[in-house]
Amino acid sequence: MRIATWNINSIRTRVDQVVAWSTDRAADVVLLQETKCGDDDFPFDAFTEAGYDVVHYGVDHWNGVAIASRVGIDDVQRGFSGSVSAPFDEPRLIAGTCGGIRCWSVYVPNGRALDDPHYLDKLVWLERLRGELQQHRAAEGRSIVAGDVNVAPADRDVYDPTRWRRRTHTSPPERDAVCRLLELGLIDHARDHHPDTPEFTWWNYRPGQFDKDHGLRIDLALCSSVVANKATGVWVDRTARAHKRPSDHAPLVVDLVL
DNA sequence: ATGGTAGCGCTGCTA
Numbered sequence: 716m717r718i719a720t721w722n723i724n725s726i727r728t729r730v731d732q733v734v735a736w737s738t739d740r741a742a743d744v745v746l747l748q749e750t751k752c753g754d755d756d757f758p759f760d761a762f763t764e765a766g767y768d769v770v771h772y773g774v775d776h777w778n779g780v781a782i783a784s785r786v787g788i789d790d791v792q793r794g795f796s797g798s799v800s801a802p803f804d805e806p807r808l809i810a811g812t813c814g815g816i817r818c819w820s821v822y823v824p825n826g827r828a829l830d831d832p833h834y835l836d837k838l839v840w841l842e843r844l845r846g847e848l849q850q851h852r853a854a855e856g857r858s859i860v861a862g863d864v865n866v867a868p869a870d871r872d873v874y875d876p877t878r879w880r881r882r883t884h885t886s887p888p889e890r891d892a893v894c895r896l897l898e899l900g901l902i903d904h905a906r907d908h909h910p911d912t913p914e915f916t917w918w919n920y921r922p923g924q925f926d927k928d929h930g931l932r933i934d935l936a937l938c939s940s941v942v943a944n945k946a947t948g949v950w951v952d953r954t955a956r957a958h959k960r961p962s963d964h965a966p967l968v969v970d971l972v973l
Numbered sequence: 974a975t976g977g978t979a980g981c982g983c984t985g986c987t988a
Contacts, residue, residue, distance in 0.1 A: 724988085725980055749988090751980070776981050825988060865988095920978040920988090963979075963988080 716786070716814060716971040718744040720861035720934055721955070722822070722917075722964035726750040726781070729962060730758045734765045736955055736966065743786050744813045745966075746820035748863045750779030757781070772809040779806050780822050780862070786814030795847055802836035803843055810851075815973070816942065819853065821862035826883040834883060837865070841892035845899065854900030854939050857973075861936040863917075863964065866893050868903065872913050872932035884933060893935075901937035904969060905949045914951040917964045925956055934967045945971045 719742045723729050726747065737745050750757065750773050757771045766785050772793040773779030782788055788811040795803050807822040821844065826837035853860055866889045870876035879885045897903060905914065915930030924930070936949065948970040956965040 728980070749980095777987075827987080922977075924978095960979095 716744075716816070716973055717742045717968060718746070718816070718818065718859055718861070718936070718971065719952075719966045719968045720746040720748070720820065720863075720936055721966040722748040722863040722934060722962060724749050724751070724962040724964065726758060726779070727752055727756065729960070730761050732955075732958055732960075734761050734767075736952075737767065737783060738765050740952065740966075740968070742968070743784065744816070744818055745783040746818060746861050747781040747783065748779075748820060748822035750781055751776050752779055770809060770811055772806045774806050777805070778822055780809045780820045782809060782811045782813065782818055782820050784811070784813040784818075788813050795843060796850065802840055807840075808844070808847075815857055817851075817853065817856065817858040819848070819858070819860040819862070821860060821864070823863060823865045825865050826889070829881065829883060829886060837883070838888055838892060841866075841889070841896070845892070845895050848896065848901070849899055855941075856939060857941050858939040859936060859942055859969065860896070860901060861934075861967070861969075863933060864893060864935045865933055866890060867931045867933050868893050868906065868935070872915075874915065874929040874931070879931075884931060896937060900940060902940060902943040904936050904938045904943050904946055905932070905951075905967065907943075908949050916951055916967055918956065920963050934964055936967055936969045938969070942971060945973055947972050
């Protein structure tokens with residue numbers, strides 16, 4: 716079983732490349748973020764023709780999350796449970812059960828800047844995510860919570876920590892919020908497998924950033940212990956980022972033997 | 974200290 720997470724920065728721009736990648740890599744489940752379209756504009760047919768079912772949660776040209784699966788999708792949840800006033804009403808969360816694994820595709824708010832109100836929104840969003848995952852016991856059984864978390868959990872996940880100090884993605888409150896997700900019992904599988912040489916998942920579009928590997932590890936695959944124990948590998952597919960018109964993120968892949 | 978690129982959609986916002 717191969718599960719991937721990938722912020723694709725507009726599905727309409729990259730549908731061919733996403734479907735081809737999923738097929739070429741034989742991904743069973745692909746958790747997508749930043750589809751940047753409403754449900755009516757999502758290119759379902761391209762996935763269906765390739766053998767993938769898709770569930771999508773999008774409203775307009777911002778955010779948007781989806782799950783593509785060739786092992787079925789059941790019990791779909793779009794967004795948070797309960798009331799969904801701002802800042803919890805954006806399409807940043809979708810869950811479904813695929814091949815016996817509860818899969819969560821999450822797109823955490825960026826935060827913009829430490830002195831911007833959206834930064835506080837990011838913190839409360841992460842706390843609500845923690846509550847949602849606790850309520851649904853996502854750390855138990857077979858679960859994976861993956862996506863663009865927009866937080867680099869530690870300095871080793873940043874190409875130049877000094878340059879990134881006192882900015883979003885690295886601030887202590889954001890990192891504490893990610894720690895609290897792990898305290899549920901979820902496991903940052905990529906960190907545990909590559910503790911000394913973290914693989915970045917995002918690079919600024921600015922020329923040279925990818926080639927110099929000036930990136931961040933902000934896409935995470937948080938696994939329940941059952942799933943982590945069945946994982947045989949976790950890796951970032953940098954070839955996707957080398958595409959002639961790539962997303963600014965590369966896919967993060969988790970391989971499991973169930 | 975600044976600006977560099979990309980996507981959306983049409984002017985500037987978001988990342």
